[in-house]
Amino acid sequence: MTTNSPPSAALRAAAAAAPAATPRLPGRPAVSAKRGKLIAVASGKGGVGKTFFSITLTHALARRGQRALLFDGDLGLANIDIQLGLMPQYDLGSVISGKLSLNQAAMQYEPGGFDVIAGRSGSGTLANIPLSRLQIMGEDLALLASRYDRVILDLGAGVEKSVRQLARAADTIIVVTSDEPTSLTDAYAFIKVTCMERPQTDIRVVVNASNSTREGERTYQTLFKACQGFLKISPPLAGIIRRDARVRECIRHQTPILIRSPASEAAMDVEAIAERLLAT
Ligand SMILES: Nc1ncnc2c1ncn2[C@@H]1O[C@H](COP(=O)(O)OP(=O)(O)OP(=O)(O)O)[C@@H](O)[C@H]1O
Ligand SMILES: [Mg+2]
Numbered sequence: 001m002t003t004n005s006p007p008s009a010a011l012r013a014a015a016a017a018a019p020a021a022t023p024r025l026p027g028r029p030a031v032s033a034k035r036g037k038l039i040a041v042a043s044g045k046g047g048v049g050k051t052f053f054s055i056t057l058t059h060a061l062a063r064r065g066q067r068a069l070l071f072d073g074d075l076g077l078a079n080i081d082i083q084l085g086l087m088p089q090y091d092l093g094s095v096i097s098g099k100l101s102l103n104q105a106a107m108q109y110e111p112g113g114f115d116v117i118a119g120r121s122g123s124g125t126l127a128n129i130p131l132s133r134l135q136i137m138g139e140d141l142a143l144l145a146s147r148y149d150r151v152i153l154d155l156g157a158g159v160e161k162s163v164r165q166l167a168r169a170a171d172t173i174i175v176v177t178s179d180e181p182t183s184l185t186d187a188y189a190f191i192k193v194t195c196m197e198r199p200q201t202d203i204r205v206v207v208n209a210s211n212s213t214r215e216g217e218r219t220y221q222t223l224f225k226a227c228q229g230f231l232k233i234s235p236p237l238a239g240i241i242r243r244d245a246r247v248r249e250c251i252r253h254q255t256p257i258l259i260r261s262p263a264s265e266a267a268m269d270v271e272a273i274a275e276r277l278l279a280t
Contacts, residue, residue, distance in 0.1 A: 036202070036277060038142060038151045040073070040170035042194075044186025046157030048178045049208040051083055052247055052257075053270065054154035059258045060274035062114040066149040069106060069115045071141060073166045074156040075126040078119020084109060085254030088118035092126055096133065102140045103147075112256055115148075131165050138169030159186075159193050167194065172202040174238055178209045179219045188226050195231055204238040206273065209247075216240030239273035241266050 041054045051074070058070040072080040072092065081088050088107060094100040095117075106115045120126050129137075145151045153170055156163050167173055173194060177187035187205070194201055205223060210216030220237045227233050244266035250257040257267045 036172050036280065037149070038145045038153065038170045039172045039174055039277075040153040040155055040167045041174050041176060042155045042163070042167060042190055043157055043176045043183070044159060044188070044190040045177075045180075045183040048157075048176050048183050049241070049247070050157070050176050051079060051154050052251065053174075053176055053206060053208060053241065054152050055080060055083055056257055056267065056270040057274055057277075058114050058150070058152045059112045059256050060271045061150050061152075061278070062112055063258065063271075064274060064278060066278070067147070068113075069117065069144070069148045069151045070109075071117045071151060071153045072119030073153045074119055075129065075162055075166075076156050078126075080116060080154060081118045083251055083254060084112075084116065084256065086116065086118065088116070091118040091120050092137075093120040095137070096126060096129060102137070102144050106144075111259060127162070129162070131161060134162060134165040135168070138166055141169045159190050164193065164197065168198070172204065174204050174206050175235070176206045176208050177219065177223065179207065179211060179215055184219060184223055188223060191223075191227060191233075191235065192231060195233055203233070203235040205235050206238045206241065208241045209243040210240050211243055213240050213242065216242070239269060239276065241269040241273075 041050045043050050054070060058068045062068045070080060072078045078092070081091075086109065090100055090105045090107070092105065095102055095105050102117065105117050107118070109116045141151065141153070153166065155167060175187050175190055177183045191203055194203065205220055207216035207219045210219065217240065220240070224234065227235055242265045244264050246257060246261040246264040247266050250260045253260060257264060261267055
């Protein structure tokens with residue numbers, strides 16, 4: 001792909017497909033956070049680095065003095081606790097079953113200086129929660145956000161209703177893609193559905209695991225042109241994170257990259273994204 005090439009055929013096909021709208025569930029008023037305060041991290045395609053990025057961004061924000069909360073919103077395969085090497089006493093399962101409030105489920109992650117609400121990892125799954133319950137959880141999260149400077153919400157992959165419902169809690173959505181065409185197409189599909197449901201959403205793009213900054217920029221340009229051409233929106237680039245063997249190594253050691261390899265390229269790239277986020 002080059003900077004001047006038209007959007008790929010796959011992106012055209014994705015653009016033509018009509019999304020199924022999710023009506024707003026009745027009963028509770030809309031609660032929304034200030035722009036850039038409650039940030040959801042989404043992708044479309046799985047395995048593009050959402051959880052790594054969510055953890056590292058939260059950590060980088062905390063290192064800049066922000067009171068930060070990291071929320072594991074991957075209802076099917078929650079794994080923030082695994083990437084951080086935590087054994088949480090409480091998780092979202094206790095919140096869903098009514099045993100705890102969202103606030104009570106928040107635990108301090110002392111090495112990083114931020115708080116975490118763990119999802120249900122291991123044997124449990126929260127994938128079948130009714131949308132109405134998810135709506136309430138999203139609203140509670142938006143309320144809890146008033147106690148923090150920033151809340152990062154790590155979403156599950158895909159464009160299903162449950163993912164979109166949780167994403168509604170956020171006013172800013174960072175869509176993560178890699179350089180791969182399938183990931184790009186799925187990122188576009190997510191952006192399309194989101195912007196048809198909520199045209200005012202602040203959507204930004206991160207290209208992760210890019211072979212180079214230049215290639216990342218080309219990837220972003222391809223996505224940007226499709227968004228401009230078909231959706232009439234211009235999502236800005238939040239940043240490019242280079243492919244870096246240290247990421248996998250840190251995940252294997254269940255230690256955040258900003259602790260184990262703070263001078264690595266990927267760590268510095270996320271630090272730069274945090275810096276820009278605070279500047280805007
Ligand atoms: N910048 C990077 N450089 C190299 N490898 C990376 C990078 N970012 C992520 N990875 C690799 O991608 C894998 C998946 O990352 P991660 O679990 O964060 O993705 P995800 O999008 O959250 O996945 P899922 O959709 O399953 O939740 C990691 O185990 C890591 O090895
Ligand atoms: Mg994940």
